[in-house]
Amino acid sequence: MKKGLIIALALAMAMAIVGTSPIKAAEPIKLTYANFPPANTFPCVQMERWKTEVEKRTNGKVAITTFPGGTLLDAKNMMDGVIAGQANIGCLSMAYQPGRFMVTNAVSLPLDIRTALQGSLVLWDLYTKYKPEEFAKVKVLTMFTTAPSNIMSTIPIRSLSDLKGVPLRASGGAGEILKLWGANMIGMPMPDTPEALQKGVVKGLFTSLEVLMDFKFAEYCKYATITDAGVYPFAVVMNMETWNKLPDDVKKVMDDMAREQAEWTGKYMDDHVKKSIEWSKQNHKLEVITLPPEELKKWHAMLQPITDQWLKDAKAKGLPADQILADLRELSKKYAK
Numbered sequence: 001m002k003k004g005l006i007i008a009l010a011l012a013m014a015m016a017i018v019g020t021s022p023i024k025a026a027e028p029i030k031l032t033y034a035n036f037p038p039a040n041t042f043p044c045v046q047m048e049r050w051k052t053e054v055e056k057r058t059n060g061k062v063a064i065t066t067f068p069g070g071t072l073l074d075a076k077n078m079m080d081g082v083i084a085g086q087a088n089i090g091c092l093s094m095a096y097q098p099g100r101f102m103v104t105n106a107v108s109l110p111l112d113i114r115t116a117l118q119g120s121l122v123l124w125d126l127y128t129k130y131k132p133e134e135f136a137k138v139k140v141l142t143m144f145t146t147a148p149s150n151i152m153s154t155i156p157i158r159s160l161s162d163l164k165g166v167p168l169r170a171s172g173g174a175g176e177i178l179k180l181w182g183a184n185m186i187g188m189p190m191p192d193t194p195e196a197l198q199k200g201v202v203k204g205l206f207t208s209l210e211v212l213m214d215f216k217f218a219e220y221c222k223y224a225t226i227t228d229a230g231v232y233p234f235a236v237v238m239n240m241e242t243w244n245k246l247p248d249d250v251k252k253v254m255d256d257m258a259r260e261q262a263e264w265t266g267k268y269m270d271d272h273v274k275k276s277i278e279w280s281k282q283n284h285k286l287e288v289i290t291l292p293p294e295e296l297k298k299w300h301a302m303l304q305p306i307t308d309q310w311l312k313d314a315k316a317k318g319l320p321a322d323q324i325l326a327d328l329r330e331l332s333k334k335y336a337k
């Protein structure tokens with residue numbers, strides 16, 4: 001009888017170990033992460049890095065499914081789609097809705113930001129200081145910027161007169177720069193650009209140079225004119241309800257990664273730009289055009305109206321515009337190498 005009881009108990013314990021509840025690991029929290037450009041481009045590379053690190057640092061408590069290439073949400077729907085809960089997380093380019101992100105888009109003003117690392121840290125500090133209203137409906141997981149913008153074109157641009165009236169693709173703050181230089185700025189999100197180039201609707205574009213390799217734009221654009229002006233800001237945001245439901249230890253992992261992710265992405269981008277230029281020279285005989293320093297200074301001096309206009313618009317919205325600009329200049333100096 002006693003022996004029977006022991007066997008029964010042992011059996012029950014064994015069943016508990018292999019079988020159901022208390023011992024079996026809990027199901028991971030499943031999250032979706034939407035992104036708009038193709039998988040090999042830098043916004044998606046940073047997405048995969050974040051996913052891997054979060055899954056690792058939460059010991060598998062969280063499982064993230066990524067959706068590159070606009071398969072879940074596209075470039076212009078990213079913010080509203082995440083707010084509506086169509087994706088738990090989304091990566092957006094603020095330049096596609098310039099008026100919507102007044103404070104953080106100020107990082108794209110002509111500020112002499114020379115690297116993506118510098119831009120990303122400036123942007124992150126700016127965001128954390130001002131916590132602007134436009135992000136109040138979401139949880140911001142990180143922010144970063146591209147490297148400065150340069151002209152990539154099918155025809156050589158060696159002077160302002162070469163640039164006059166040339167249709168070039170850009171967006172947001174960087175687009176304003178092109179307009180002042182006299183180009184025919186055509187605004188569209190990055191994923192629409194390959195077709196516009198192929199069809200000859202545009203003769204090039206104005207953004208960071210890693211796209212020469214990642215989108216193979218070097219096949220068309222045999223020239224890159226170095227202007228080092230204007231970065232594009234990005235944000236990674238989470239649906240607020242999703243965030244509120246996460247356990248504290250998971251929230252901590254994500255919060256602790258925010259600045260680190262900005263830094264990682266900045267470094268990745270800067271390094272990738274160098275590789276892209278080399279790749280384009282070797283495979284497509286890219287010619288890199290550098291303007292004489294005096295000439296480049298002249299180009300940059302033409303950009304003051306952009307800052308003036310931003311100050312005016314930001315003040316009209318009741319923002320502490322002068323202080324934001326002063327902070328940006330100081331941060332930009334702080335993070336300049």
Ligand code: DTR
Pocket residue numbers: 037041042043093095146170171188189190191206207208211232
């Ligand atoms: N917002 C972007 C900036 C950008 C630079 N490289 C890439 C790669 C993939 C998507 C966007 C971007 C732009 O529109 O130029």
